[in-house]
Amino acid sequence: MSTRQFGAKISRNIDPELLRGEGKFTDDIPLPGALHAAFVRSPFARARIEAIDTSDALACPGVVAVYTCDNIEHLDRELPLLIPHPSMNNARTQRPLAREDVYYVGQPVAMVVAVNRYVAEDAALLVDVDYDALDVELDMEKAILDDAPLVHPSHPNNIAADFTQVSGNPDTAIAAAEHVTKLRVQVDRSTAAPMECRTVAAWFDHVSSELTVWDGTQAPIGVRGGLASLFDLDEDKVRVIAPHVGGGFGQKVMFPYADEILVPYAAINLGKPIKYIEDRRENFIGSNQERTQIHTIELYATKSGEVLALSDDFLHDTGAFIPYGIAVAQVASTSIAGPYRIPNIRVRFRAVYTPTVPVTPYRGCGRPQACFAIERAMDQLADELGIDRFEIRRRNLIRDDEFPYARDGLLFADGLQVKHDSGQYLRALEMAREAIGWDDFPAKQAEARAEGRYLGLGLAFYVEGTGLGPYEGGHIKIHPITGKVYVNTGLAGQGQGHETSFAQIVADQLGVNVSDVIFREGDTGAYDWGVATFASRAAVVSGNAIYKAAKVVRQQLVEAAANMLEAPTDEIELTDGYASVKGTNRKIAYSTIATATNPLRYAFNEAAQIATQFAPASKHDGPPLAEGQHPGLEATDYFSPSCATWAYGVHAAIVEIDPVTCRVVFHKYVCIHDCGNMINPTIVEGQVMGGLAQGIGGALFEHIEFDDDGNLTNANFVDFLIPYATEIPDIEIQHLETPSPLNPLGVKGVGEAGCIAVGATVASGLADAVSHVSGSKFHYTPVTPDMILEALPQGTAQPPD
């Protein structure tokens, strides 16, 4: 392999099977005789359970079992708090099945197991639960008032966590400021809505006492750990497989959901394989969501627009429970100064319990909210000081010579100091200015306005802390029979193309084709050290671990080949699956080397003959494997980053409001982004584009709506509007590649990049579009047609004749 694979646009190894319909998603796994589970869920946002009667359900033909909190033994307990933090006091987590109280519409109350899903769902309707409904308050700002109804009586004012971080010396800086700009912004509730809902299947083998769980999760190793401890089984006896997973976007990193432990429990209990395939409505009401934050942000600046200090105080909706700790709010609070120098920061948040489905990360994880707050504030500051929006940013961006730029006092979600490691922020801004055509825009806007049209330019910069620790590992082995390279890691993929990106890293080191690298992830039976796929960390953390392991195997290959070819190691070349001696035609296949490095007794094939105990080549004194040596060509290594690496980018858009429908039309959308060295630009662009589409959904369409009683009123794809192709513009993506100094490959994460700045960009563009007729600033997303209508002069929006 002479051309470098790292950085090449290579189509993906995984595609052919997915395209043929041969993917292996959880519900595709054949489990003969499997029973099916369905859940009885709370119809109340907050209620006491007076009684549960399961007799009618049990009498239903085809029903096998009905579980409530009373017959699940040791599982009737509060589930673990995954990420503890001192800012939370007595953090509340959920029980698998409600006992005495329910806290949100959709909370599981009972689980029915039946011969098929049809019967299980019939019977779920027959479980009779007697509720006594309690008062609720859905509005966070009211929920923290003294007389508000409490979600948990244990938590006055519904405060789950209260945390302040300070960087620099904000008080002194505030006193020196010449101008202050202040605003309140809100990003509202949304959901990941992966196309495959969540799925769990389990089978307990009573003979070997082994539990196998197929789970559409982003964190199979975590799920395995949780199950082993909750069930008191040896970790060794629990295997969790995340097969193909139809998108995750954070929703599937949270564990355990009730079904993730109750399905295995029933499998053990009933001695049958059990499946639970969540339906779309359940995904809306039962699987975690994210986003609502209300920020009150203040920028303290000089008259020339240099921001000296930032103060932000925000409310973060954590839903009825806080199983994932403060991660989302913490990411938001530490991203609040964006790409700007702003040396003095005070940021406080209060996480608020609301009687709604719990909040855990959804792609972006607090970053879209922080970006929305700081970028809308920057626009407002520019406006108030009469400075151009590009210029105000230019004056505040961290300059190239200031990297690494640390914010002491701000601890990121990995518990480590925020440190922007590298970047070319000014250049990125300039690229966006050129690509969007800023110089010509004022004339175009004037022309549009003269015609009564509403044309605006939106702009937003974002940063993204990626590649969090603690660590991941990579295991590489060259198989003796095929000579193919096997790579394992502890992650799980949901469509990100890990198998191809990681194969590219390995192919360069080992001189094989990308298609000859067989990659396996998401199976604790294959590899069980690691964390999970989240926070745009796979390429950074697993990628570098695999790179390190590949270098070790490369060395093994070279040494073994040098030995077999009787040449010095520096004359060995590795190409296309062969080791050769430079400038000669002496070469040897990896399969042969892998076989020869494994002392054998049995000659199962031709290559094996030279490795058997009786082969002349094996004759030497001492044991066939020297002390400290291991057989074959194989290595495992780990990468543990010193801290997160910060990717960034700029979005700019030209938008027009259709005054009749109040629809937003994109004339142009450009995205400049920098995720360090790119392993596969095609995959990077795919990630960015997918994120952008989700961002557009979040900016304009996708809104989880609760009524005053806490019912989710749009729990389906008819009313919760995910954009189709017709809503997404053609977006121009441009790359910058500033290597990260924090890891050997120089890479940064990209998974969440696309979605972060879209809300801020769209709001900025809309505010600009109406700035001549209205003071509307669009401080809320998603922006609805109603809000646009309100921003237009009365009588503008006339239906056509």
Add this chain to the structure above:
Amino acid sequence: MRHKPAIAPNIPSVSADPTVEVTMTVNGQTVTRHVSPRMLLTDFIRHELGLTGTHVGCEHGVCGACTVLIDGRAARACLTFAVQADGAELRTIESEASEDGTLSELQKAFAECHGLQCGYCTPGFIMNIRAHLESGEKLDLSDEGIRDMISGNLCRCTGYKNIVAAVRKSAQHFNRK
């Protein structure tokens, strides 16, 4: 936790639903099964026939993941009962590549244009596009036209741009034929 060997519980294996006989041609092969009248066509295809390439994303007719061809027309298997397809001719994603697994031009275009990520929505897109390609109608291959063609399918991963490119690429090939 100790799991003491116990006598296996007596577990029912069937529901009380009546069954009806359905016969249809699926990917060129005639199949007959006895199924509950309320069995969805998605479940019939996936679990009775074991053709798991047809996916289920919403079960209420919005996402298009379950799209199959019924008598040559794109249809949502999640909104169809198996009995409704009695006597019909069905094609699923499993019919798209040739016997030996060689990808069709449409599938190749998806791979070349990186038109899929998780691949969950992909079979539905392919079957919908297949119906358009074979419809005999003149295809509008403008950006808008293609976006309109695929506007019955949701994809949460790709942002559609590469799917649009894949449609254009394969349609050009199709037009040449």
